[in-house]
Amino acid sequence: MQLLDRYVYPHRLLHWSVSGVVLLSLASGLAIGFLDFDGAVALLGNTLTDVLYGGHKTLGVMILLLMTLRVITRLAFAVPDHVPPLNTFERVVSKSVQRLLYLALIAMPLLGWAGTAAGGYPVEFFLWQLPGFISKDEQLSEQLFLLHEWLSWVILALVALHVTGAMFHWKIKRDNVMKRMSLFD
Template identity: 35%
Template structure:
């Protein structure tokens, strides 16, 4: 079908979607309970593992977002069939652009916040080198921005999902562009 993204584009879309969903849930737990609260609730080892996975999957989302942008440059988005109106194209394009920007900015700010706070930057079992000197005040500020960015991503995703559901209900073929099967 010529009005579909390539398989690799569709796969990266859904992998990013699944990971971002998990990252947002984890981020909400970190915000609501903090490390101490999670440690009391789940034990220190489990809380540490959750933070390690949050960092690791955040790095994966960053890498996959760059891959998705590179793939998009190689193979532009397929044409809408039937065509969308100007307003729908503008709103949809803006939401996609903002999602890409925040899927890059939020992990980068999280990495810098982690390093500034004196915490290790972990990618699963590997510890990556620090990218900034320790500055706990800067780290706290950046973590606040990281959390705010996560909330913005959640809002953008709600709009994106609502639009997808609208097109799915209309059965206008838009959802077939990004569906996996």
């Protein structure tokens, strides 16, 4: 039997699509947090501010959809063994960071969705308006967005750790870790 040396193709494709969309949603979210709504209108005007907020929400909902597919492909298909095996430190740290990334990338869009709905704002996905599910409650919205902001720093830290680990395996240890997730030979 041939040994599985990388994740199945759909899972690798999802890894890189989620990575790209997460970076875009962090960038648009940081711009929103840095400027605030009024600052964004003053700098960009009404139309571009709508594009910034609508685009950010669309990217966030896309992450929720992609992560749902990703949980399915992660559970449905075997994970390749590490050859050579990782040491205990590498195994514990990489598994913890990866699990926390899964949790954070599911919680983050849900917080954004709920905070938007509780603030009485539209939950936009491209040109559609999705149901909000919760009624207007401005205090709740503020608390949810505080968590949304806090979690964005956690995600940034986790991604930094994860990418540092990947680079270490790729460029310094030169083992097969990068190949497991690579889209190309």
